[in-house]
Amino acid sequence: MASEFDLIARYFTRAAPDGLLGVGDDCALFPVPAGEQVATSTDLLLEGRHFFPDVDPKALGHKALAVNLSDLAAMGARPIGCVLGLALPRLDEPWLAAFAEGFHALAAAHGCPLIGGDTTRSAHDLAISVTVFGAVPAGQALRRDGAQAGDDVWVSGDLGAADVAYRLLDGQYPANAPLLAATRAALEWPQPQVALGLALRGIANAAIDLSDGLLQDLGHILAASRAGARLQFADLPAAPALAGLDAAPLRRALLGGGDVYQLCFTAPAARRDAVVSAAAAAGARVTRVGEILPQAGLSVLDAQGRPLADLPAGFDHFPAA
Ligand SMILES: [Mg+2]
Known part of the structure; x- marks a missing residue:
């Protein structure tokens, strides 16, 4: 009988494109073209802090990857692939199916296949960790x-x-x-x-x-x-x-x-x-x-050329050089 984590794996396992070794071995493998550097970034999203508990799971799957792809975009890096970590307080199959659908759709749109990951049970809240890998010609990243x-x-x-x-x-x-x-x-x-x-x-x-x-x-x-x-x-x-x-x-x-x-x-x-x-x-x-x-x-x-006073809070003025 399939365990619950076999079930989870079913939603997230996709055949890796040619040249990549994806989900199913101890590590994923991907080639890096000669003369390019790997750009990598990771984000951790926590229920209640980064998303509302009742958010549409398909949108959440999209956004969990989108925020990481955005970091690659900011560096001028081309996506290679991503890995996903999920801590789930309960097994909710329709929720998982919708989350996976949103995630994979954006991954496919950007040529950024899911090549690995891990799932575990969480005591309370949902946590989602995505790491992306991209490639950029050496010295050409936007910094x-x-x-x-x-x-x-x-x-x-x-x-x-x-x-x-x-x-x-x-x-x-x-x-x-x-x-x-x-x-x-x-x-x-x-x-x-x-x-x-x-x-x-x-x-x-x-x-x-x-x-x-x-x-x-x-x-x-x-x-x-x-x-x-x-x-x-x-x-x-x-x-x-x-x-x-x-x-x-x-x-x-x-x-x-x-x-x-x-x-x-x-x-x-x-x-x-x-x-x-x-x-x-x-x-x-x-x-x-x-x-x-x-x-x-x-x-x-402002329109008269005067500096706006009281800029929004949260803005951290420059640290001393
Ligand atoms: Mg960023």
Whole structure:
């Protein structure tokens, strides 16, 4: 008789593509093309902390992989494969089937097969750990430490919808069914910008994916690059669903809202046409939102050119150099 973990394995075992040894041996094996480096990243998602217990399991399977693919995108790395660790408090077969469906669909869309993993029983909450592997030509990865004074600051896609959806679901904002309907997909079905990351190799000087909010994530680029930046608030690409929002929640969503999984990157002003062409080729939308400055500090200017006061909490000002 099949044990429950045989059953779990059935949902996650897929034939590995040619050249890879996937699930079923002690280790997975994958080749690394000559002249390339392996890029790897891992994320741990905990029930109640990173996702609501009642989230659609198919969306959760998608997002568990999406947040990791987004890290590969931020480095300009091409996905090779991934491994999955699951700690499950109970065996719920329909839940597992839906989770696996969401996970495998995104894996297939990005050529990132599941090549290994482990499952165990958890006493209480659900925990999901995904590790991705990618490849990037040696020396060509997009890093956080390459921003140069005079670079433009760009963001892909639009901002703020995931933050609003999160606060609605968490009860921080009064119930608003139309607004939730218009923002929820951004929170639960983020689309990692892998093609854009690849297209920006050789063009962008620095990049990061937006997981913790624009100010905080751009702050990581600035700290690593020992530089500052000035953003124009009016140029930030707000998600269309945010059109009716008051000033304070709008500011919070655009500058501090996490779970965006778009890219923030810097590129020389002389490469604007190359950035736009690369984005178009990748099917991505990009918006120029500010510039990199030689001196430390991050300011956001309003339409009159005045710095915004009281930037959203959560933003960690630069550590002393
Ligand atoms: Mg990241």
